[in-house]
Amino acid sequence: MFSVMKLFTMILFIFSASSEISYVVNYTNGTTFQEGQVLTLSSSSDYYDVNITIPLSKPTYMNKEISSDFIFLATTMIIKVTLVDIDPELSFLIAQVHAKIDKVEIYKSFKKTRVIGQNVGLYFDAKNEKHVFYILNRNCEGGLFYVSVHGYGPKDPIPGGCNLESKIPIPPSTDIRLSNNYYNVEIAPPMAPYDPNCLENDVFITFYMLYQSELDYTTEVYFDGIRRMINYENITKNGIVVPFIFWNTRRMMSRYHGTNAVFAAVASTADGYSIYVPAQTYGCVNTSDQFCVYLGDIRTIIFVLFLMAISFLICFGGHRYVHIEMFSQGLMTSTFVCFVIMTATTSESYDIKLLISFIFGLVFASVWSMAWLVWRSPITIMLIPAFNCGFLVAGIMYYVVPSSMIYLGVDFNFWSLFFLVLLLVAMVILSTSKFGNILSCAFFGSYGFVVAGDMLLGSNFKYIVVNVLRRATVPNFNKAVLFPPFQTGEKVMIAVWVLIALAGMAVQYWFTRGQTSFPMCAPQLTMREAVNVAMYGTVERRIAPR
DSSP: GGGGTTSOOOOOOOOOOSSSEEEEEEOOTTTOTHHHTTTTTOOOOOOOEEEEEEEOOOSSSSSSSEEEEEEEOOTTEEEHHHHSOOTTOEEEEEEEEEEEESSSEEEOOSSSEEESSEEEEEEEEESSSOOOOEEEEEEEOOOOEEEEEEEEEETTBBBTTSSSSSSSSSOOBBBEEEOOSSSEEEEEOOOOOTTTTTOOOOOOOEEEEEEEETTTHHHHHHHHHHHTTTSSSHHHHHOEEEEEEEOOSSEEEEOOEEEEEEEEEEEOSSSSSEEOOEEEEEESSSSSSSOOOOSSSHHHHHHHHHHHHHHHHHHHHHOOOOOHHHHHHEEEEEEHHHHHHHHHEEEHHHHHHHHHHHHHHHHHHHHHHHHHHOOOOHHHHHHHHHHHHHHHHHHHHHHHHTTGGGHHHHGGHHHHHHHHHHHHHHHHHHTTHHHHHHHHHHHHHHHHHHHHHHHHTSTTTTTHHHHHHHHSTTTTGGBBBBOOOEEEEEEEEHHHHHHHHHHHHHHHHHTTTSSSSSSSOOSSHHHHHHHHHHHHOOOOOOOOOO
C-alpha cells in the first residue's frame, strides 16, 4: 500500500465478475472514510459511475490550493466531480488531476474541453458556469490519482487565457513534448484581468523545475514531486528558476534520460499570481524500468565493455605503451569527429553512421600510429591526447556554466570560446612533455572508464560529452537550457573519476621512473627497433664491440 495514501482519504473500487458495480460518494464536512474501506452498490451500469462532491469553502488568501485528495480509480472508471460551496470572492477555478499512468482524461460536459495526459487541468469561471467535470481512467490497469482544485481572485491572471493554439479555450496545463535530445516545456500565454483582449504583454512568467531521484519510478516519489511543486510556497522553496533565453512561454531543456524532473510555471502581475498545472517527465517515453534504462540492447552493452577496456589501458598504460596510446586515442577521436560530421551533413541511420565512423576511426588510428615511425617526434605522441584533454575541459565548462549566459546561445560565440579553451589546454599540455602526456592520458582515460560505469548505473556524467555532441549536431540546441542534475550519482562519479585519474598517474610514473620523457627516435633505428622503443622497458641494450 502506498505510504502517501495514509495521509489522505482513499476510495477503493473493486471489480466483480458477477455484477456491475456503482458508487455514490459525497465529500461533505463530517464525512470521512477509513483507509481500505470499500463502498459497494449494485448497478446495471456499463461502467463504473462515481459521483464526488467537493466543497470549496477554504479561503485562498495564503494558499491558492483549496482542495486536494488522493483517489484510486480502477480501469475504465469514470468519476463525476461536482464543486460546491464556492467562495463568492473567487473569480475562477483551476481543477487538476495527476497520475503516474499515461491515459488520464479530464473533461467538462462538452468535447472541446477534453484533455488527455498525466498532468491535466481545466479552467472554470467561478460565477457563470456549472462546476462539474469528469475523470476517466483509459488505462488497462487501475492507479492512484491526485485531484487538486485552486481558487483565484479577480486580480489574478488567468493561466492560458490568451491561448491561440490549443483546442481547449483556456488551457491551464503545462505541456511537455519529448524529442530524442531535448524536450519543450510549454504553456499557453496568460491573460491579465484588466486586458481581456490580450493586447498588452505585461504578465510576467517564471518557470521553475525540480529534480527528483534518478531512476526512481515509484509512485511515492512521483506524487511527492507534484506535491512539492503544487502551490507557490512549495514552488519557491523547492524549485529553481529556469532562465529565459529565447521564448517567454517555452523552455527548451536538455534531455537527461531517466531523471525525474517536475516543472511549474507561475504567471504574475503587480496585484496577483496564478500557477499552471505542474507537469512531470522522466525523459523517456515510458516510465517503466525496461523503457527507461540505458543498456537496452546488445549494441550498447558491447560499446560499454569496449569503452571500459580501452579507457583502462589509456589511463594506466598510455604513456608507457606509446602505440596503444596513439592507436586508442586516435580511434576514439577520429570516430567521434566522423560521427559528428556525418550527423550534421547526412541523413543516414544511426547504425550506418556509427559503423562508417568506426571504420574511419580504425583507418585513421592505424595511419597515425605509423606516422610516429616516419616523423620520430614526440609531438606525434602528445598531439591527440593533448587535444582530447582540452576537449574534455571545454566540455566541462559547457556543462557547468550557467544557462543564463545568453551570449553563449549564439553559435559563433560558443564555438569560439570552446575552441579557445581547447587550444589553451592543449598548448599547456604540449609544453610540459612527460608530465603533460601522463596527465592527459590519466584524465581522459579515467573519464572514459567512469562514463562506462555511468551507463551501467544510470547517472548523468556522460552528458559532459553528449551535450557537446548535441550542440554540434542537433538543430536549435543552442536554445536549450542544460541544467544538469547534480545528485548522489554525479557526486560519486566525480569522486571515482578523481581517484582513478590519480591512480593512473601514479602507476604511469612508477613504471616510467628513471627513463627519458619519450622513447629515443633516432633515424638509424630499424622499424623493429623503433617498435621496441615504443614499449618502455623492452629495448635491448646495444653493446659496443671491444
